Amino acid sequence: xxFCSQCGEKVRFxxxxxxxxxxxxxxxxxxxxxxxxxxxxxxxxxxxxxxxLCKRAIAPRKGYWTLPAGYMENAESTAQAAARETWExxxxxxxxxxxxxxxxxxxxxxxxxIFKADLVGGFAAGPESEEVALFxxxxxxxxxxxxxxxxxxxxxxxxxxxxxxFPLHTGVITPEDRERYFGxx
Numbered sequence: 001x002x003f004c005s006q007c008g009e010k011v012r013f014x015x016x017x018x019x020x021x022x023x024x025x026x027x028x029x030x031x032x033x034x035x036x037x038x039x040x041x042x043x044x045x046x047x048x049x050x051x052x053l054c055k056r057a058i059a060p061r062k063g064y065w066t067l068p069a070g071y072m073e074n075a076e077s078t079a080q081a082a083a084r085e086t087w088e089x090x091x092x093x094x095x096x097x098x099x100x101x102x103x104x105x106x107x108x109x110x111x112x113x114i115f116k117a118d119l120v121g122g123f124a125a126g127p128e129s130e131e132v133a134l135f136x137x138x139x140x141x142x143x144x145x146x147x148x149x150x151x152x153x154x155x156x157x158x159x160x161x162x163x164x165x166f167p168l169h170t171g172v173i174t175p176e177d178r179e180r181y182f183g184x185x
Contacts, residue, residue: 088126
């Protein structure tokens, strides 16, 4: 950020009085510009014993498989964001169940919130997907998953499916976890 969104003047990056981390500060109007993590909301769409995955048609990780998910928009709940992203990426309607995984990625300022959901009807590739397909557990393209959050969610799902219980799972993805997918983080 170079300029204040309130008054248009130049900002500086410093620790405000009574704070503990640097922020963009406007010395003209006194505005402190806070930057907060972005929420990625999505679903784990299930149809019988199969899971719906999308092959990404966009960067990052174009050509790799993911669950339908994306950034939450203003004025929507996390469940609404997850359902919207599922429609946008997989042209799929889902019946939302519970929040299933909540995964922090502090090094890139993101929080993933994936809801377990039942697939309702058909599906097709949306504009951000090259392909959309249902996978049995033994068909999951583990070496071609786009993000560690997706791998963690799928591994929890298959372990939980055998128990018949689907509790909320929380976790943290570290830079080392991401390195397996992106190279040096």
